[in-house]
Structure formats: structure tokens, C-alpha cells
Amino acid sequence: MMMDPTLVVTAACVFGICVIAFAFLRAWQDWLALKRQELSSFQTGGGSKMPLAEIEGGAAVGAARIELADMKERIKKLEAIASGVEL
Secondary structure, three states: OOOOHHHHHHHHHHHHHHHHHHHHHHHHHHHHHHHHHHHHHHHHHHHOOOOOOOEHHHEOHHHHHHHHHHHHHHHHHHHHHHHOOOO
16 A cells, blocks of 8 residues: 555645644743743742842833833734724
8 A cells, every 4th residue: 555645745744833833832831931930030029138120121110010001001902903993
């Protein structure tokens, strides 16, 4: 019984796509875990006596909260645009 070459190539492509998707999913989960760890150390002050850590751009804690609220608002607007809702 001989295998059709097209079937073999198709099966290899599907297998390759599954491997790549699994690798990207694993990387995404690891990245999310890293960000959760960064957020928890940011919120707890990193366990040291120093003031809470600064985030990207050198923003202090108060400015970081404002920046986070601004980012949440932008995300809501982008989700509304993606779903077709007019703001």
C-alpha cells in the first residue's frame, strides 16, 4: 500500500503547524506568568524596604495608576472598534 505524496506533505504541514502553535502557546503562557510575577512584585513592593518599583518610562506609583487606567480605557476603545460598536 503506497501513500499518496500529497497526503504525506499535507500531514507533515499540519504536524508542523501544530508544533509551532504549541511552542507559541507555551511562550505566551510563560510571558503571562512573567507579567503576573512583575505585577505582584510591583504591588507588594518587591519584599524590600525600598519604595514601590517604578514601571516603564520612570513613572512613580501614582502616575503608574493613571497610566494603567489610561491603558485600560484604550483597550476598551479598541475592543469596541473590533466588535463594530460606534463610540
